[in-house]
Amino acid sequence: MTSKRHHGSSIRLQRGVYAIEFAFVFLIFFAVLYGIVSYGMLLTFRMGLQNAAEDGARAALRYKPTSPERAVAAVQVATQRSLWMPAAVKPLEVTAQCSVAGGEAGPCNTSTCTSNASWDQRCRIVVTVIARGMGSVLPPLFSVVLPSQIAGQASMLLDGSSS
Template sequence: MFVLNTQPRRPPHAGRRQRGIASIEFAFVFLLLFIAMYGVVTFGAVFYTQQAISRAAEDGARAARLLPQPPSLASVCQAVSNSLASSVVPPLTCPSSASDLTSVSLTGCSSTDASCAVTVTYRYGDNPILPLVSLFDTSWVPPKLQSRATVALKAS
């Protein structure tokens, strides 16, 4: 019995022309995925740092409420530093100096005021969590992150 081969014959060099195309496609797709992933991770790092700064300001305001009135900047600064110690944001030294990346300020915390505001500022541009790649547009990354928390003081 005779069997016919119905598949067309391919020339022996036909597969060699397609050999490197998968590498080129992978390079283009990987580059696009890397750019997208870098943007998402960088945004997440900035968002995480802002949340840590907000939590530190809230902890400082809470400490200002619980401390003897009027609260001192050193005591509030210590509460903020303790809060930042549990995150990747470098904690500040109390009293803070102009060279520190993080600073704390109190507003309206005298014995005659009814409320006290604690402001925490972190210079993110000087110490980002992830390194900024110069190939990408990172102009949306803020140079500093700031949060403010206000608390009502106890009546004397």
């Protein structure tokens, strides 16, 4: 008779254990799921900005008579391709800069942008798209480890037909 009484009291003592175990497992599962969603959104926005910058750099390869006109076309295309971004991160900062590929200071000009120049002396265009204020778009729980701004950048070597 004493064995039955001990058996019944041990079941009664473990009655809330399942609820406590579920609470711990649920917290871990929820944190992992929330992190996947947060970083998934961040990577989606980042890849979208990268795609917009690449499309802008490709637009600079289309024929335009001067490098500044190529830069304007690149900015227009990159801005158009990034219109899908949420309104909270707009206006986006879209820039396109022409420079000498070898890292020398100064803008592209007719003496450096010839098609027979060496690779490090040719002109290139660098298109950058920056989105600020990502904290207002991304979920707030992981705001400590998520960036407040993201950027996409692409560069292309230009042919020698521009001045």
